[in-house]
Amino acid sequence: MNCSDANPSLHKTALNDTKTYKIIIIGAGVAGLCASNILRDNNIDDYLILEARNRIGGRIIAINIEGRQLELGANWIHGVLGNPIYELASVNGLIPIVQSSSSHTVLAAMEDGAKLPFAILQEMYEVYSVFLKRCEEYFLCRYLPPEGVSSVGEHLRLERDLYLQKLPEQQRKSRLLVFDYLMRRETCIIGSGDLNAVDLMEIGSYTELPGGNISLPTGFSSILGPLAKHVPPEKILKGHAVSVVRWNNAAEDETQLLGAQMKEKQKVEILCDNGKVFYADSVICTVPLGVLKHSAKTMFQPPLPDNKMTSIEKLCYGTVDKIYLEYDRAFFTSELSELILLWDKTDDTADMASRWYRKIYSFTKINDTLLLGWISGEEAKYMETLSFEIVSEKCTEILRLFLADPFVPKPKRCICTSWWSQPYSRGSYSSIGVGGSQLDIQTIAAPLYAQPHHTIPSLLFAGEHCHPSFYSTVHGAYLSGLDAARYLCELPGIVNTQQDPVTAASDSSNSKQTRTQTSADADADEEARAPQTSSSRCENKNVSQKDASTSDLTLTVEGTADLSSWLHGISLN
Known part of the structure; x- marks a missing residue:
């Protein structure tokens, strides 16, 4: 401006x-x-x-492609109880009275195409959830973290290393890959491209409303x-x-x-x-x-x-972008909902052009012929400089690699968001x-x-x-x-x-x-x-300014047993 x-x-x-x-x-x-x-x-x-x-609408926007609505911005109503957006949607008939439940089947694959047993994925998901809750406890309980640890990323890696040290050497690599995937996913959830930039003592200040994440049938x-x-x-x-x-x-x-x-x-x-x-x-x-x-x-x-x-x-203000891939025909199996990408350790010092795509953590099936990928941080900003064609080609390479299928088709259309490049969002x-x-x-x-x-x-x-x-x-x-x-x-x-x-x-x-x-x-x-x-x-x-500055800070948090609600409306069960 x-x-x-x-x-x-x-x-x-x-x-x-x-x-x-x-x-x-x-x-x-x-x-x-x-x-x-x-x-x-x-x-x-x-x-x-x-x-x-x-x-x-600001950061709420959808585009219509051949009669199909694609949400480029906000996607979910986060929580039900006490959420005015949920109440607004409900009163206006945007939420069906009977919610249909559908299973979410995931496939976690490594770069060589090998498939990870679901038991390991579930184990690390539960472990990670506990570690994340411990991070939140510093704000709620106001006790001090270990010396020299000030960010969420540092604390999660400390917990990860202590956990993996207790396991035999041959069991560590696969679990390390899952943990790194969950941290890449977390950057998109929190809205910071690097968890090392997020304050450890304050992550618990965010209040999660009970009820999980709700999608609107007509689009957010x-x-x-x-x-x-x-x-x-x-x-x-x-x-x-x-x-x-x-x-x-x-x-x-x-x-x-x-x-x-x-x-x-x-x-x-x-x-x-x-x-x-x-x-x-x-x-x-x-x-x-x-x-x-x-x-x-x-x-x-x-x-x-x-x-x-x-x-x-x-305050941090992160970039989180979407990658939509549309196909002429389905190639995910009918029961598969999400392909999780377990990348090998990424060299952060490598040129961005050779590593940006490794920040994509999964591809989720929106319907039989539409996939959605997420990317955050500096990698997302770099992707915004590329043409849709280049992004489409790289995503095709990724899918062929992790599915061990050289016949994965090229998408007929690729649409990427560019929230960092938009002058009125940045x-x-x-x-x-x-x-x-x-x-x-x-x-x-x-x-x-x-x-x-x-x-x-x-x-x-x-x-x-x-x-x-x-x-x-x-x-x-x-x-x-x-x-x-x-x-x-x-x-x-x-x-x-x-x-x-x-x-x-x-x-x-x-x-x-x-x-x-x-x-x-x-x-x-x-x-x-x-x-x-x-x-x-x-x-x-x-309240006088003197009273306000000396009053006790209290926080009431209503708990939730739904540990999967921090994910984007996706449960691994």
């Missing part, structure tokens, strides 16, 4: 085409659509959504219908990429403010790439974390506070990097006030990266949008209702005490941040 200030003539032209609103939402993904619905429910009609793409993108049906089309301006957000136009006069001389809150100015300019009292920014990492320094004027920028850097979803914490998520989500005496924030943030327990999920994005919109709706002066002036003044005073970030205290120490739940910006409005 380019700053419009670099082109004065563009800015001059833009001023001739301005609009003013009470609230502007940047982004028509799940967070933005949810926020707009909350505003509507509170009788706020003076809002607008600016969407950079020519469609809604069908959830956009219920989300957007109450948003008037004229409220969404597509093709309006935001380049600059001037959220504190009085910043240069800040040192001159003295008591009664303090000015009233100025409008937030939003400049779009197409030259249009908009103004709002408050802005809810729902752009993905990848876009913030790439453009925050030039997008926001004045720059975001240092602690918010530091938190943006501390990746797939977030995780907490080494040295980061839930507090960084809360710092990013915290509202910004142009001046300490203002009662209405100029800038709020939402998106999956803004939910401290459900980051990386669609329901996390949904709840963060709900949270930001409700926070605004509960402030005096936002909703058009009559209110006693004394009560309004009291509410304003209490609300002002809980702001976690203002332009005046932007560089406050991290220990001053108050832990928040997903809706704490609304619920803790009347």
Whole structure:
């Protein structure tokens, strides 16, 4: 995104085409659509959504190929109990009353075509699940890991080595290959191309909702219908990429403010790439974390506070891509559902061109003539630079190698996603990097006030990266949008209702005490941040900043016996 200030003539032209609103939402993904619905429910009609793409949905998108719908983005509803996306889908008839169960038969093969006994696969799956749960316990129990171990990858490898040392030499290699496969798969689940980049003490901060992973018969993108049906089309301006957000136009006069001389809150100015300019009292920014990492320094004027920028850097934002292979005829046996690729040890120092494809961990059968592969990290970014034809040829080589079948046909069509290359996503979803914490998520989500005496924030943030327990999920994005919109709706002066002036003044005073970030205290120490739940910006409005910073951090986690739900809706049983 380019700053419009670099082109004065563009800015001059833009001023001739301005609009003013009470609230502007940047982004028509799940967070933005949810926020707009909350505003509507509170009788706020003076809002607008600016969407950079020519469609809604953000990282939810499907394409139609010869009558077949392929989901390029989000795939599953993660969990049932307490999941608003599941409730939304259920109420709107997107989930069948009777769920049909189908067996999932896997074949684990090595590079020489040898097949691994299922008993070994099941053993290592169960062992790996235990090791992963141990990683999560560090957050839940708050005890320290072994010295020198700070990442999930390091801890899993430590556990792996201790386990394999107890086995005879001839039993280790096959189990090592399975373990490496599970770790490659985990990178796609967590959303980080390297598990060594994921913080060990914080992986347990993600809350897994019970119920496993649910697929929608009509495709996950069908959830956009219920989300957007109450948003008037004229409220969404597509093709309006935001380049600059001037959220504190009085910043240069800040040192001159003295008591009664303090000015009233100025409008937030939003400049779009197409030259249009908009103004709002408050802005809810729902752009993905990848876009913030790439453009925050030039997008926001004045720059975001240092602690918010530091938190943006501390979170990981990985790339996870899909590879669809479509065939004229079926060649997987009718009972086979997934081919697991047990690659020999990969030389990470080798040229990317000779190793990118070794990050593909399996091919899953979507139907008889359609396969799906997953790839993550730097390898996924490299794949995005290749033509579909090159990817298709390499996948054919892989299938022939692992199936020990030189007659595996070439696909008639190959479609690869490119989430890293997309300028309005810059990746797939977030995780907490080494040295980061839930507090960084809360710092990013915290509202910004142009001046300490203002009662209405100029800038709020939402998106999956803004939910401290459900980051990386669609329901996390949904709840963060709900949270930001409700926070605004509960402030005096936002909703058009009559209110006693004394009560309004009291509410304003209490609300002002809980702001976690203002332009005046932007560089406050991290220990001053108050832990928040997903809706704490609304619920803790009347808690003083002192009380918030000293209150105990509690976490309630509802357990689940479904250990396979961390896989993409796939059970090995």
